[in-house]
Amino acid sequence: xxxxxxxxxxxxxxxxxxxxxxxxxxxxxxxxxxxxxxxxxxxxxxxxxxxxxxxxxxxxxxxxxxxxxxxxxxxxxxxxxxxxxxxxxxxxxxxxxxxxxxxxxxxxxxxxxxxxxxxxxxxxxxxxxxxxxxxxxxxxxxxxxxxxxxxxxxxxxxxxxxxxxxxxxxxxxxxxxxxxxxxxxxxxxxxxxxxxxxxxxxxxxxxxxxxxxxxxxxxxxxxxxxxxxxxxxxxxxxxxxxxxxxxxxxxxxxxxxxxxxxxxxxxxxxxxxxxxxxxxxxxxxxxxxxxxxxxxxxxxxxxxxxxxxxxxxxxxxxxxxxxxxxxxx
Numbered sequence: 089x090x091x092x093x094x095x096x097x098x099x100x101x102x103x104x105x106x107x108x109x110x111x112x113x114x115x116x117x118x119x120x121x122x123x124x125x126x127x128x129x130x131x132x133x134x135x136x137x138x139x140x141x142x143x144x145x146x147x148x149x150x151x152x153x154x155x156x157x158x159x160x161x162x163x164x165x166x167x168x169x170x171x172x173x174x175x176x177x178x179x180x181x182x183x184x185x186x187x188x189x190x191x192x193x194x195x196x197x198x199x200x201x202x203x204x205x206x207x208x209x210x211x212x213x214x215x216x217x218x219x220x221x222x223x224x225x226x227x228x229x230x231x232x233x234x235x236x237x238x239x240x241x242x243x244x245x246x247x248x249x250x251x252x253x254x255x256x257x258x259x260x261x262x263x264x265x266x267x268x269x270x271x272x273x274x275x276x277x278x279x280x281x282x283x284x285x286x287x288x289x290x291x292x293x294x295x296x297x298x299x300x301x302x303x304x305x306x307x308x309x310x311x312x313x314x315x316x317x318x319x320x321x322x323x324x325x326x327x328x329x330x331x332x333x334x335x336x337x338x339x340x341x342x343x344x345x346x347x348x349x350x351x352x353x354x355x356x357x358x359x360x361x362x363x364x365x366x367x368x369x370x371x372x373x374x375x376x377x378x379x380x381x382x383x384x385x386x387x388x389x390x391x392x393x394x395x396x397x398x399x400x401x402x403x404x405x406x407x408x409x410x411x412x413x414x415x416x417x
Contacts, residue, residue, distance in 0.1 A: 119369050163204075
């Protein structure tokens with residue numbers, strides 16, 4: 089069976105190698121138009137082998153430049169929102185603020201976070217997007233987008249805690265759980281997206297956030313139980329548990345913005361490559377564009393002068409007398 093599929097694949101590749109290119113296909117190296125040539129040959133401009141590439145082999149920097157810029161701006165927005173979440177609570181207690189300034193900052197951060205996540209989870213209608221979970225049918229993309237509503241739910245319930253404490257506490261806890269699950273789904277989604285952008289460091293950082301955040305949250309919920317179970321020994325047991333939890337939680341929380349910064353850097357290089365490719369494509373089209381016919385030089389004004397209607401009269405040649413042997417003739 090394996091030999092059968094191997095033979096079928098080799099026949100398929102052989103058929104592709106001899107097939108003519110009937111569409112506009114730029115060379116992978118110099119952007120020369122390979123239309124009319126055959127797969128398996130070489131580019132006549134730079135000698136690069138002409139390989140068959142499916143649509144699913146499309147690199148991220150081959151996408152339209154405005155789309156790449158949009159994703160890069162979204163990573164900046166998400167990084168700013170995460171940084172604000174880490175800075176605003178500290179600034180609330182260390183710096184004097186106007187009444188209501190903290191609430192305005194929190195609302196602004198929530199809106200910024202929602203816009204950034206909405207843009208980062210935008211579906212793309214192309215085969216490569218389906219491989220990396222950016223298609224319309226991806227459940228992970230939809231979960232990463234819609235579960236962020238838990239943070240808004242928790243924020244609204246927190247404002248109503250004074251009126252209905254029990255209900256507000258339950259809604260706040262439920263919204264926070266939904267938000268945490270949404271962040272984990274978003275980290276997993278961005279880890280796949282980093283694979284398309286070819287950023288291994290960002291993928292590792294997001295994977296650390298995927299496994300570290302839930303583990304740290306579950307361990308933090310065990311701290312009150314440890315205090316009740318161990319009695320006097322809680323002063324020894326709790327620090328031994330809290331310190332690893334704090335380190336893991338800090339690493340998990342910091343891994344997310346670090347991954348965003350690394351992904352933003354990789355997207356910056358994608359912008360550079362896309363611009364260079366667009367410039368080469370423009371130069372190629374200008375070089376292959378039909379050139380206008382050369383304008384003939386203006387005629388010589390002397391040649392255009394019309395001849396005179398009456399030709400000049402012929403002047404008679406005066407006769408001469410030649411003396412031969414003393415005579416005249």
